[in-house]
Amino acid sequence: MSKHILVVDDSASVRQMVEVTLKSAGYQVTTASDGQKALAACQSNRFDFVLTDQNMPNMDGLTLIKSLRGMAAFGRTPIVVLTTEASDAMKAQGRAVGATGWMVKPFDPAKLLEVAAKVLK
Numbered sequence: 659m660s661k662h663i664l665v666v667d668d669s670a671s672v673r674q675m676v677e678v679t680l681k682s683a684g685y686q687v688t689t690a691s692d693g694q695k696a697l698a699a700c701q702s703n704r705f706d707f708v709l710t711d712q713n714m715p716n717m718d719g720l721t722l723i724k725s726l727r728g729m730a731a732f733g734r735t736p737i738v739v740l741t742t743e744a745s746d747a748m749k750a751q752g753r754a755v756g757a758t759g760w761m762v763k764p765f766d767p768a769k770l771l772e773v774a775a776k777v778l779k
Contacts, residue, residue, distance in 0.1 A: 661778050662686045662703070666696040666710040666722065667740070672763070676709065676740070679767040680774060693717025697725050704731060707778055712741035712748070720755050727756040736777035740765055 663685050667673045673689045680687050688703065690696035694716040696708070708726065712719035719739050726732040738759040739752050749760050758777055761770070 660684050660686045661706040661774075662688065663707045663709060663774065664688050664690065664696060664699060664703075664705040666690045666693065666708065666714070666719070668692055668711060668714040672711070672740075675767075676765070676770065679770055683771050683774070685774065693719065693722035693725075696722055700726060700729065700732060705735060707774060708732070708735060708737040709740050709774075710737065712739055712743050712752075720751055720757075723752070723757055724755040738773060738777065740770075 663680055665673055665676045665687055668691055677687045677689055688699060690699055692714045710719040710722055723737050726737060736758040737756065738761060739757050740761045740763060742763050744762045752760055759773060761773060
């Protein structure tokens with residue numbers, strides 16, 4: 659059975675590019691347009707990996723990560739932030755709330771697949 663990945667980004671074009679990239683490698687992909695929708699999806703689905711943007715309406719990525727880390731089912735799930743935010747301070751905040759990794763947009767499809775394969779071992 660293929661690994662199930664949740665992609666969270668308020669940009670439809672980014673969601674689509676990430677989804678196409680991941681599906682091309684055989685992953686099952688679910689998308690959400692903000693942290694609130696992602697959190698709702700996580701309450702009724704199990705994901706093997708969560709890839710989230712930081713800057714989104716309704717609930718940002720760090721708040722989503724903090725919320726997911728509070729759920730038993732997502733305590734050890736890899737969560738990577740894919741964002742335009744590149745400051746060391748923001749990355750430190752991500753680590754503090756439980757982010758597994760950090761990627762800066764624009765993303766390289768080959769690098770994304772490399773990261774997915776690494777965290778899904």
